[in-house]
Each structure stands twice: as C-alpha cells, then as structure tokens.
Amino acid sequence: MLGIGIDIGGTNTKLVVVNRAGKLLAHERFRTEASKGSGFFIKRLAAVVEGFKRDYGRQLVSIGIGAAGDVDPERGILRFSPNLAWRSVKIAGPLEKLTGLPCVMENDANMAAWGAYELELGRKTADILTLTMGTGIGSGMILAGKLYHGATGSAGEAGHLIIEPDGRPCHCGGRGCLEAYCGSYAIMARARELIKNEAAMVKKFSAPGHEKFNTICLTNAAAAGHAGARRVWAETGHYLGMGLAGLILLLNPGCVVLTGGVSRARKWFLPAMCKILNDQQIKTPFEKVKIKISDSADLGSHGAALFGLEHGLK
Numbered sequence: 203m204l205g206i207g208i209d210i211g212g213t214n215t216k217l218v219v220v221n222r223a224g225k226l227l228a229h230e231r232f233r234t235e236a237s238k239g240s241g242f243f244i245k246r247l248a249a250v251v252e253g254f255k256r257d258y259g260r261q262l263v264s265i266g267i268g269a270a271g272d273v274d275p276e277r278g279i280l281r282f283s284p285n286l287a288w289r290s291v292k293i294a295g296p297l298e299k300l301t302g303l304p305c306v307m308e309n310d311a312n313m314a315a316w317g318a319y320e321l322e323l324g325r326k327t328a329d330i331l332t333l334t335m336g337t338g339i340g341s342g343m344i345l346a347g348k349l350y351h352g353a354t355g356s357a358g359e360a361g362h363l364i365i366e367p368d369g370r371p372c373h374c375g376g377r378g379c380l381e382a383y384c385g386s387y388a389i390m391a392r393a394r395e396l397i398k399n400e401a402a403m404v405k406k407f408s409a410p411g412h413e414k415f416n417t418i419c420l421t422n423a424a425a426a427g428h429a430g431a432r433r434v435w436a437e438t439g440h441y442l443g444m445g446l447a448g449l450i451l452l453l454n455p456g457c458v459v460l461t462g463g464v465s466r467a468r469k470w471f472l473p474a475m476c477k478i479l480n481d482q483q484i485k486t487p488f489e490k491v492k493i494k495i496s497d498s499a500d501l502g503s504h505g506a507a508l509f510g511l512e513h514g515l516k
C-alpha cells in the first residue's frame with residue numbers, strides 16, 4: 203500500500219508518494235500560484251496524482267493533505283489561509299472526486315507533528331509537541347498517540363500565544379505573539395534594529411547565490427563571532443523558551459520536536475531557551491521532556507502521506 207502526501211504552502215506545493223514505512227518513491231513540486239484560484243489549483247493537484255497513478259496503479263490507496271492555514275478536517279475545507287489569501291475553500295472533496303482516492307486534510311503543522319511521531323520517534327513517544335519554525339510558527343500535538351484537533355480543529359495555534367502584552371506586531375494583526383518574536387520575519391526585524399550595517403552583513407556572511415540579510419546570514423554571522431547576531435539569537439531563544447514553558451506546563455509532552463528553517467540556528471538559540479525551561483518552578487515536566495531538532499524538510503509531506511494511510515482508508 204502506498205500513500206500520497208501533499209504539502210500546500212504559500213509559495214510551493216509538494217507531492218510525494220511513500221510506502222507504509224515512510225520511504226520516498228516519487229515526488230513532484232510546483233508553484234502554488236494561489237492567485238489563479240483554488241479550482242485551477244485542485245486540477246493541477248489532480249493532474250500530478252494522475253501521473254503517480256500511471257506509475258503505481260492500485261498500490262496507491264489514499265491522499266493526505268497538509269495546508270498552511272485554519273483547516274476544518276471534518277469537512278476537508280481550508281477555512282482561512284493568510285498566506286494563500288483563500289477563504290472557505292473545499293479541497294479534500296473535489297480532489298477525491300477527481301482522483302477516486304480517499305483524501306484527508308489537516309493543518310500543515312499537524313501533518314508535520316504526525317511525521318515527527320512516525321518518522322522521528324517511531325511511535326515510541328505518545329505525547330509530542332511539534333513546533334514548525336519558518337516565516338511563522340505553527341504547532342501540532344500528538345496526545346496519547348492521537349492527533350489533537352480541539353473542538354473546532356483549530357488546536358495548536360501556538361504561534362499566537364501572547365508572550366509580551368502590547369509587544370511587537372504579528373502577521374495575524376495582533377501584538378506580542380510568540381511568532382512576532384521567533385518567526386523568521388520577526389527575528390530579522392529585531393536584527394535590523396540592532397545591527398545597522400545590513401549591506402556589510404550580507405557581503406560578509408550571506409550564502410553564495412543568496413545575497414540576502416536572512417536567518418542563514420544571521421546564523422553565519424553568529425558562527426563567526428558577531429556579537430549582535432549572537433544577541434539576536436539569544437533573545438530568540440529567550441522568547442521561544444517563554445512560549446515553550448507554558449506549553450510544556452500545559453501538555454507535559456515526552457518530546458518537543460523543533461523543525462523548519464529557523465531551527466537550524468539551534469546552536470545559537472538553544473542555550474537561552476533551555477535556561478528559561480530549567481528556571482521553571484514545577485520541575486518534573488522540564489526535567490523529563492526531550493528536545494529534538496529535526497532537519498528533515500519532509501516531515502509535512504511524508505507525515506501527510508502516512509496520516510492518509512492511517513486515517514484516510516474507509
């Protein structure tokens with residue numbers, strides 16, 4: 203049995219075919235081009251799935267979809283996605299009709315959490331919190347071995363926990379959210395305020411071919427001993443610790459998995475994050491929790507495929 207996993211992001215959409223063990227057999231990627239409309243997008247998805255069907259035929263049994271935004275998993279509707287600028291878009295039902303394969307849809311961070319549960323932890327840890335750290339901060343929870351949805355499917359909006367009342371502006375329209383300090387856009391906004399000579403930073407520390415003042419440039423600067431860059435990462439760790447401390451007190455997870463581009467700067471933000479966690483007064487949940495960083499860029503798409511194989515078959 204093989205499953206198709208789809209990861210719908212603001213910029214790119216990725217499709218994979220994996221087996222039950224999570225082994226990748228095929229993959230495709232195209233630009234999401236949300237402005238062309240959801241009907242056009244779903245037809246493109248179906249065309250890629252048709253290609254997979256030609257190669258794998260009846261071995262393909264399900265589709266799992268992770269979408270960036272607020273998802274109604276019961277009805278397969280993307281209720282709202284700020285990155286795609288879509289509201290109330292039916293995706294799972296139409297794709298099921300076009301392809302003949304059962305589809306399940308979840309928020310993309312939920313699918314990354316399922317991917318972490320199956321692939322990173324081999325289902326051995328039943329209670330996991332996953333934070334996806336990119337432009338924004340997403341989260342998904344596996345509790346007692348099950349994906350936790352909450353009453354309306356919106357559980358896990360940890361990026362918008364307020365860690366600083368009346369703090370920095372967030373992409374959600376609010377202020378002081380975790381994402382407004384630890385999303386990549388927010389980290390770079392703080393970096394620009396502290397480090398004035400952006401052009402010199404880019405020249406010295408950006409990766410060849412990517413001459414931009416971004417989190418990779420800031421990580422390289424920290425590695426080279428740049429005091430300002432190290433301070434920005436330490437502050438990021440402090441704020442991340444503030445958010446995580448509350449989540450760990452609430453959920454008492456066995457493992458916290460951090461993934462996404464920002465998590466690659468682990469060396470520079472983890473010490474400040476762990477200091478906040480170690481300073482908490484209720485000791486046991488913090489002594490026992492494992493912190494794991496996943497460098498896999500595939501947790502979302504592979505997790506979606508495996509979740510579809512587990513939950514999509516009727």
Ligand SMILES: [Zn+2]
Pocket residue numbers: 361362372373374375376377379381382
């Ligand atoms: Zn927010």
